[in-house]
Amino acid sequence: MIEIDQLSKHYRAPDGRLTEVLQSINLQVPQANITAVVGPSGAGKSTLAKCISLLEQPSSGSIRVNGSDLSRLDGEALRQARRSIGTVFQSSALLQRKTAWENIALPLRYLGVVDRDITARVGELLESVGLSHKAKAYPSQLSGGQRQRIGIARALALRPTVLLADEATSGLDPEATVTILDLLKKLRDDYKLAIVLITHEMDAVRQAADAVAEIRDGQIVQYGVVKALLAQPDSALGQRLLPLAAQASDAELVLQLSYRTDVPVTSDWISRLSQQFGLRIDLLGAHVEQVNGLQAGRLQVGIHFQHERLPLARLLAQFEQLGLIASVSGSVLPLREAV
Numbered sequence: 001m002i003e004i005d006q007l008s009k010h011y012r013a014p015d016g017r018l019t020e021v022l023q024s025i026n027l028q029v030p031q032a033n034i035t036a037v038v039g040p041s042g043a044g045k046s047t048l049a050k051c052i053s054l055l056e057q058p059s060s061g062s063i064r065v066n067g068s069d070l071s072r073l074d075g076e077a078l079r080q081a082r083r084s085i086g087t088v089f090q091s092s093a094l095l096q097r098k099t100a101w102e103n104i105a106l107p108l109r110y111l112g113v114v115d116r117d118i119t120a121r122v123g124e125l126l127e128s129v130g131l132s133h134k135a136k137a138y139p140s141q142l143s144g145g146q147r148q149r150i151g152i153a154r155a156l157a158l159r160p161t162v163l164l165a166d167e168a169t170s171g172l173d174p175e176a177t178v179t180i181l182d183l184l185k186k187l188r189d190d191y192k193l194a195i196v197l198i199t200h201e202m203d204a205v206r207q208a209a210d211a212v213a214e215i216r217d218g219q220i221v222q223y224g225v226v227k228a229l230l231a232q233p234d235s236a237l238g239q240r241l242l243p244l245a246a247q248a249s250d251a252e253l254v255l256q257l258s259y260r261t262d263v264p265v266t267s268d269w270i271s272r273l274s275q276q277f278g279l280r281i282d283l284l285g286a287h288v289e290q291v292n293g294l295q296a297g298r299l300q301v302g303i304h305f306q307h308e309r310l311p312l313a314r315l316l317a318q319f320e321q322l323g324l325i326a327s328v329s330g331s332v333l334p335l336r337e338a339v
């Protein structure tokens with residue numbers, strides 16, 4: 001488990017002025033969990049990654065891995081501590097003149113592990129990233145996604161409990177991205193890894209993350225469990241996880257809907273509701289996907305009341321029964337009247 005507590009980082013410019021890059025960051029990633037950190041360019045993601053990978057010392061605050069504070073160490077203690085955190089970056093940074101096998105073996109060689117144990121461990125790692133057949137290939141003979149998988153195997157060589165993946169899928173094609181994200185999920189489950197996934201791609205968050213934190217101007221401005229965010233029609237992060245392009249409507253009431261994650265939504269809900277309450281329901285936009293084995297969806301609908309106006313609370317309750325959480329995003333009626 002990694003616990004980041006009140007982490008701040010500032011840089012001092014040559015003229016003595018301070019630039020506050022991270023301010024009081026709190027983030028916990030338990031074992032067997034992938035937490036994504038998203039945010040716009042310049043928000044502080046790379047600086048956070050450097051602090052987690054112990055390349056930079058925090059100005060204040062702590063970073064604890066399995067209870068021990070790694071942020072105040074130096075020398076041999078720091079070298080030892082680094083082993084509990086594996087890192088993969090955007091470019092897999094493999095040595096070009098060494099084979100995939102030799103690249104993975106490097107951290108073990110530096111540590112003085114005996115040859116027989118290196119052979120066993122590298123074999124195991126190649127298998128866990130699905131590339132046993134590429135042991136003898138050089139990086140130039142591998143695809144971008146395969147290089148990244150070898151980079152992940154190397155990051156895991158010393159059996160870390162935390163894996164930091166900093167833009168690990170940026171620049172990969174969609175197919176390779178899916179392979180890497182599936183691999184991260186498998187490693188999370190097999191090795192109970194706490195994975196910090198730094199990314200600017202919401203697709204990656206949707207496909208792989210259990211939780212997501214949004215960082216802006218050096219601060220965490222939103223945090224949530226992905227499953228819960230997907231079921232919140234009015235959460236900004238949830239909306240970005242399942243972005244929706246909806247057409248305009250002249251309906252009396254426009255509702256945002258999200259699938260509840262605990263009740264399956266039947267495909268005929270529009271006709272059922274329409275018939276039951278004499279409504280015309282226009283589907284203005286929809287984004288429905290499987291997310292971590294769950295059917296997740298965000299929809300926008302326009303409601304025309306054909307007969308009497310149904311009280312809003314009653315209508316929302318009907319949606320909820322059908323497995324849809326609704327919130328009002330537009331109404332031509334004063335809402336008081338609609339209620």
Ligand SMILES: Nc1ncnc2c1ncn2[C@@H]1O[C@H](COP(=O)(O)OP(=O)(O)OP(=O)(O)O)[C@@H](O)[C@H]1O
Pocket residue numbers: 011012019021039040041042043044045046047048200
């Ligand atoms: N060594 C440094 N000295 C001074 N300012 C720095 C230093 N490193 C980063 N910064 C500043 O800190 C802020 C955050 O930078 P950082 O690289 O962490 O952002 P980021 O979220 O990773 O952006 P991107 O997605 O573009 O990589 C930026 O305004 C940057 O200029």
